[in-house]
Amino acid sequence: MNLNRRDFLKIAAGSGALLATGGHTAMAAPRKELPPNAVGILYDATLCIGCQSCMVNCKQFNSMEGGALYPQKEGIPYEFPRPDQQYWDRPIDLSSNTLNVIKAFRTGTGVNKDSEADGYSFVKRHCMHCIDPACVSACPVSALIKHPDNGVVSYDKDACIGCRYCQIACPYNIPKFEWDEAFPQIRKCQLCNHRYAEGKYAACCEYCPTGASIFGKVADLQAEAKRRLTLKPGTYEEFPLQTVDSGQTIPTKVASYLNHVYGLTEGGGTQYLLMSGVSFTSLGLPDLPDEASAAVSEGIQHTLYKGMIAPAVLLAGLVFSAYRSTKDGEE
Amino acid sequence: MSHHETKSLGGRLLTTTFMVAVALIIVMGILLVKRFGMGLGAVTNMNDGYAWGLWIAYDVLVGTAFACGGFAMALLVYIFNKGEYHPLVRPAILTSVFGYTLAGVSIFFDIGRYWQFYNIILPWHVNFNSVMAEVALCILSYVVVLWIEFTPAVAEGLGQKNTTRTLNKVMFVFIGLGVLLPTMHQSSLGTLMVIAGQKLSPLWQTNLLPVLFLISAITMGYSIVVFESLLSSSAFKRPLETGMLAKLSGVIPWLLVVYLGIRFGEILLNGKMGYAFSFDLRGNMFLLENILYIVPAVLLFPKQKRTNPGTLFMAAFLILIAGSMYRFDTYLVGFDPGPGWRYFPSASEILITLGVISVEVIGYLIFVKKFPVLPKLGHA
Numbered sequence: 001m002n003l004n005r006r007d008f009l010k011i012a013a014g015s016g017a018l019l020a021t022g023g024h025t026a027m028a029a030p031r032k033e034l035p036p037n038a039v040g041i042l043y044d045a046t047l048c049i050g051c052q053s054c055m056v057n058c059k060q061f062n063s064m065e066g067g068a069l070y071p072q073k074e075g076i077p078y079e080f081p082r083p084d085q086q087y088w089d090r091p092i093d094l095s096s097n098t099l100n101v102i103k104a105f106r107t108g109t110g111v112n113k114d115s116e117a118d119g120y121s122f123v124k125r126h127c128m129h130c131i132d133p134a135c136v137s138a139c140p141v142s143a144l145i146k147h148p149d150n151g152v153v154s155y156d157k158d159a160c161i162g163c164r165y166c167q168i169a170c171p172y173n174i175p176k177f178e179w180d181e182a183f184p185q186i187r188k189c190q191l192c193n194h195r196y197a198e199g200k201y202a203a204c205c206e207y208c209p210t211g212a213s214i215f216g217k218v219a220d221l222q223a224e225a226k227r228r229l230t231l232k233p234g235t236y237e238e239f240p241l242q243t244v245d246s247g248q249t250i251p252t253k254v255a256s257y258l259n260h261v262y263g264l265t266e267g268g269g270t271q272y273l274l275m276s277g278v279s280f281t282s283l284g285l286p287d288l289p290d291e292a293s294a295a296v297s298e299g300i301q302h303t304l305y306k307g308m309i310a311p312a313v314l315l316a317g318l319v320f321s322a323y324r325s326t327k328d329g330e331e
Numbered sequence: 332m333s334h335h336e337t338k339s340l341g342g343r344l345l346t347t348t349f350m351v352a353v354a355l356i357i358v359m360g361i362l363l364v365k366r367f368g369m370g371l372g373a374v375t376n377m378n379d380g381y382a383w384g385l386w387i388a389y390d391v392l393v394g395t396a397f398a399c400g401g402f403a404m405a406l407l408v409y410i411f412n413k414g415e416y417h418p419l420v421r422p423a424i425l426t427s428v429f430g431y432t433l434a435g436v437s438i439f440f441d442i443g444r445y446w447q448f449y450n451i452i453l454p455w456h457v458n459f460n461s462v463m464a465e466v467a468l469c470i471l472s473y474v475v476v477l478w479i480e481f482t483p484a485v486a487e488g489l490g491q492k493n494t495t496r497t498l499n500k501v502m503f504v505f506i507g508l509g510v511l512l513p514t515m516h517q518s519s520l521g522t523l524m525v526i527a528g529q530k531l532s533p534l535w536q537t538n539l540l541p542v543l544f545l546i547s548a549i550t551m552g553y554s555i556v557v558f559e560s561l562l563s564s565s566a567f568k569r570p571l572e573t574g575m576l577a578k579l580s581g582v583i584p585w586l587l588v589v590y591l592g593i594r595f596g597e598i599l600l601n602g603k604m605g606y607a608f609s610f611d612l613r614g615n616m617f618l619l620e621n622i623l624y625i626v627p628a629v630l631l632f633p634k635q636k637r638t639n640p641g642t643l644f645m646a647a648f649l650i651l652i653a654g655s656m657y658r659f660d661t662y663l664v665g666f667d668p669g670p671g672w673r674y675f676p677s678a679s680e681i682l683i684t685l686g687v688i689s690v691e692v693i694g695y696l697i698f699v700k701k702f703p704v705l706p707k708l709g710h711a
Contacts, residue, residue, distance in 0.1 A: 137461065140461040141464070162442045162444035164443065168383060168527050179371055179378065185444075284669075293525065294460075301462060305465070322409040322510075
């Protein structure tokens with residue numbers, strides 16, 4: 001077939017151009033910075049006693065008007081293990097009814113707190129409020145947006161079309177879909193942004209009795225996390241309660257920390273930071289590269305579609321070729 | 332613009348195939364009432380880990396790739412100016428029209444907040460960083476372009492020659508768009524999964540997803556033209572168009588070689604070959620998927636083999652399976668949201684997909700029998 005080789009080479013040359021730019025991460029979009037007044041949470045697993053007060057209060061305050069679980073069909077969406085055991089909210093994992101969950105890691109005999117050997121540790125999971133969130137980059141209709149000032153990632157049901165690309169994109173599987181609703185929404189932690197106007201902050205931090213979860217400016221939380229890594233294990237130190245700058249503290253014996261604060265660099269960084277005595281992979285957190293997947297994806301798109309120049313040039317060529325060949329046919 | 336003539340087939344419409352398809356469409360209708368009344372969870376096995384299932388992997392990904400015949404043929408006939416293939420264009424556009432329209436309809440079944448779908452065309456809502464936004468807008472526009480490209484067949488069938496003549500004067504614009512739009516969204520259907528990052532197995536995750544998806548979609552486009560021409564010749568007892576198909580399929584092995592070169596080059600350069608031989612589900616699926624690509628390349632390279640209808644049919648069939656597997660693997664098999672998540676489509680989900688395919692089959696039968704789509708015998 002005489003057309004093959006030559007025409008084929010033309011196609012190949014086209015893909016070659018893509019290949020040249022499409023090879024590696026050099027084309028990634030620039031790394032995003034922390035918003036100026038970014039707020040977040042520092043969770044210290046070594047201080048957590050697994051009381052689940054944060055879970056109960058998360059549900060209660062988010063079921064109120066403006067909350068991430070509002071409106072619900074009937075009151076607060078507790079998840080009971082069995083219909084005849086309706087006395088304790090006991091979700092297995094995050095869901096469209098549970099935006100914050102305490103989980104436990106156990107190994108061996110499970111007696112030593114914060115230890116990888118015969119130990120256990122709690123972990124608190126909810127939205128990480130990424131600095132470069134995959135869900136925000138993925139959402140085709142801007143239903144998920146990152147607040148330019150405080151960095152909270154929030155959801156707008158009136159924009160959402162329910163395509164669930166956010167669920168595919170999120171490395172932490174945070175956005176949850178209402179599978180059993182005829183008119184479903186995506187549900188996710190919005191860092192209690194409905195409470196800021198009245199001077200309040202995340203309910204999970206307000207009701208944490210041990211200071212395991214504290215709310216505050218991300219910059220302050222990062223500094224507090226780094227301070228904790230310098231403390232001597234076994235000594236008694238003061239740990240802030242509720243918020244990083246509340247002035248209230250509680251004396252606690254310093255545990256032996258893993259020398260790593262999760263969220264400083266993971267996936268481009270997050271506004272939810274975690275500290276622990278055991279490895280974060282044991283706690284179920286993914287081991288992510290420093291580059292956000294959103295940056296990689298946007299890099300490819302922006303290379304190919306910058307100013308729509310390449311598609312416009314291609315279209316002009318295509319229309320010209322089509323014009324030429326359809327005219328040929330008519331003569 | 333056309334030297335050859337087309338003609339409607341005529342003949343009885345209510346065949347057994349037709350009636351089975353109608354039955355499947357009725358079943359789909361009942362299940363859809365449940366889906367829209369009680370939510371996606373009532374009929375599908377999709378979950379918060381596997382948020383996309385059969386409908387996206389098959390109806391959208393495979394469905395639109397199967398519908399790339401129109402795109403691939405327009406590229407050849409109008410862009411590379413190979414007019415001799417013109418008789419294959421109209422039937423190819425017809426399957427494209429149905430494939431894409433029904434992919435659009437399937438998306439409507441799949442999205443949760445379908446009543447707000449128009450947000451995707453409102454400029455103040457569109458997120459231009461989103462690969463999904465580009466895919467949605469491109470597919471939407473392409474469905475419109477395909478119907479315009481197919482309008483001459485409908486107009487001729489209804490005896491409106493003037494419409495055809497007017498339309499043919501500006502058709503080159505739509506032909507250009509009809510090549511640009513699928514180039515954009517078939518590649519972006521690959522880019523969609525880049526943001527899934529580590530949730531997609533290294534055997535499929537690469538920045539070259541757009542290149543691989545585009546080449547494989549074009550390859551599947553030529554294969555579906557060959558496959559469908561041979562199938563409809565045998566089903567409607569028409570002479571085989573072997574000569575033209577043999578010549579057309581000469582382009583396929585070259586496309587396969589480039590595809591496989593990039594596919595394996597990327598895997599080897601990034602040292603990911605070990606995953607292929609880990610003898611787990613994903614490794615095995617990777618090997619099977621690529622063997623299905625290699626076999627038709629070997630089958631089609633010798634020129635004399637391409638004149639054998641049996642070989643042609645087998646090669647086209649294998650490429651369609653391979654391309655479908657590549658899409659299923661990238662969207663479902665290779666996708667791992669973490670421990671504890673499982674997905675396999677439910678019976679209702681499969682039945683709804685069969686219903687969608689039935690609409691396509693019925694549409695094809697009606698159009699080839701009542702409208703001038705297939706080449707007139709003794710002339711082509």
